[in-house]
Each structure stands twice: as structure tokens, then as C-alpha cells.
Amino acid sequence: MECTIVINNAMTIRTTAGLLHATPQLEGEGMLVTRPFPTARLDQLDPFLLLDRMGPATHGPGEAKGAPDHPHRGFETVTYVLEGAIEHGDSQGNRGRIGAGDVQWMTAGSGVIHSEMPSEEIRRDGGRMHGFQLWVNLPRRDKMMKPRYQELRASEIPTAKSADGKVAVTVIAGDSLGARATIDTRTPIIYLHVRLTAGARFTQPIPATYNAFAFVLGGEANFGNEIARENDMVVFERDGDEVSIASDNGAELLLIAGVPLHEPVARYGPFVMNTPGEIRQAMIDYQTGRFG
Ligand code: CO
Secondary structure, rough: OOOOOOOOOOEOOEEEEEEEOOOOEOOOOOOOEEEOOOOOOOOOOOOEEEEEEEEEEEEEEOOOOEEOOOEEEEEEEEEEEEEEEEEEEEEEOOOOEEEEOOOOEEOOOEEEEEEEOOHHHHHHHEEEEEEEEEEEEEEHOOOOOOOEEEEHHHHHHHHOOOOOEEEEEEEEOOEOOEEEEEOOOOOEEEEEEEEEEEEEEEEOOOOOOOEEEEEEEEEEEEOOOEOOOOEEEEOOOOOOOEEEEOOOOOEEEEEEEEOOOOOOEEEEOOEEOOOHHHHHHHHHHHHOOOOO
């Protein structure tokens, strides 16, 4: 006979829904990009539209390429640099440099035209580049908001350690191990960079209403019913209110979660709206110079 004991306030560990391995690809300009989604298997994980890992790669002099002027409307791009530096500039005259450990959370809203390039020194002299870009969808009410930039230096991003010292977390969005992110998000988002040393176990509360995934950067991470390695994306079921990750020999990963918008998604390249008509309008506005 089986019996189930329900204890008040007990947290339930989420199981995993599956594992997707992403293969690094050389993009047109010779940049190494690993893209766990969108793919033929997973077009989005509401509210997340895309994750790119750029590098890690060592470029020779004159080799490093970036993304010259291009538009965005209707969502946010979150750039997190681990090695090297990215120079950012937009058509409104905003300029910035995102160095190692820094984050730029750009809310494109009604539209920006910007360039994202490896720093001038890296383009000229060569060097290491490693970073991430996450696309976060905006709810209908925010798609045409005024563009907004939040730029945090590495020193401004909260970090936390577990009591046993085996888990270190950089808290880009949300809360973890008692540390709270300073970034303001339009909808509730958790974005953590987690480093586990040998024998570590990390437990993170994530409400059951959130979609959640992990992307492993290196080492070997144990999710209970799934073992994941470099460039594996693990999607969690919404069957509990915390995730638990262990590692025998160490692992590094991103843990990302957010409340799904449950809105229609009309998507065309750098424009993500709710209807095909809004996509046509975005193209007209871009072509007629009405993008900032
Ligand atoms: Co961009």
C-alpha cells in the first residue's frame, strides 16, 4: 500500500522535461555561436525567445566580427559578457561598453537600431570573447514602450555563496541565496549564473507558474533524472516549486526562469509582436526611418 503524506509548506522539487544538446556553429562572419533555442525542436520557452552563447573563442588580429547596425522591436535583449568586451551604440547616440562580468539589459520596446561589436582592441589585436545573449519577450502592454537601457558593471551585480561555500551564484535577475538582483524586469524573471564545486548541491526556489531551464556551460550537472554537460539545455517541468542541482566534480550553468506571457507571438527576425499586422507595421516603420 502506498500512502502520501502532505506536509504544509514543504517545497516540491521539479523534475526535468527533457534535454536538448546545442552544437556550436560558425555564423556567417566567422563567430562561434551555440544556440539551444530557437530550433526545430523548441521555438521558444515563453517568455524566452532565444539564447545564444558567443564563443568562447580566441580571435586573431582583425578576425573578431560582431553585429553592425540592426533593429529590434517588441522584446528585450540581455547581454552578459564573461570574457572580452562588447561595444554598443544606437541611433539615439547611446554608447556603452560591456566588459567581463557586466550585463546590459536592453528593453527595445518601440524600437532601437544598434550595433554590437567586439571592442576595438579585440577587433584590432585579437583576444578572447565569451558571452551570452538572451531574448526576453515583452507583454503586449510593454511592446511599444520607450526603449530603456540598464547597464550593470560586474561590481554592481550581487553575488552569493552557499553556507558550505560550494555554490557561488551571480544574481542577474531575481533572488538567490539571500541576494537580490538590482535589475528591474517588466515581468518576473530569474537569471542566475551558478558555479558548483565538487560535491555541491544547489536548491533554488522557482514558483510552479514559471517556465524554467538550465544551460550548462561546463562540467557535469545532475538534475535528478537527467545528467547534463556542456551546451546541454535542461527544461524543467512545472511540477514543483524549486529546482535542485548537484555536481560530483563541479559544473557551471545558467539557470533562467520567468512567468509565461500566454500571448500570441508573431515573430520576424528582430521584430517580435502579437499579430502579423504589427510585424508589417514594424517593417514599414523601420523602412521609413521611424525607429528612434
Ligand atoms: Co541586437
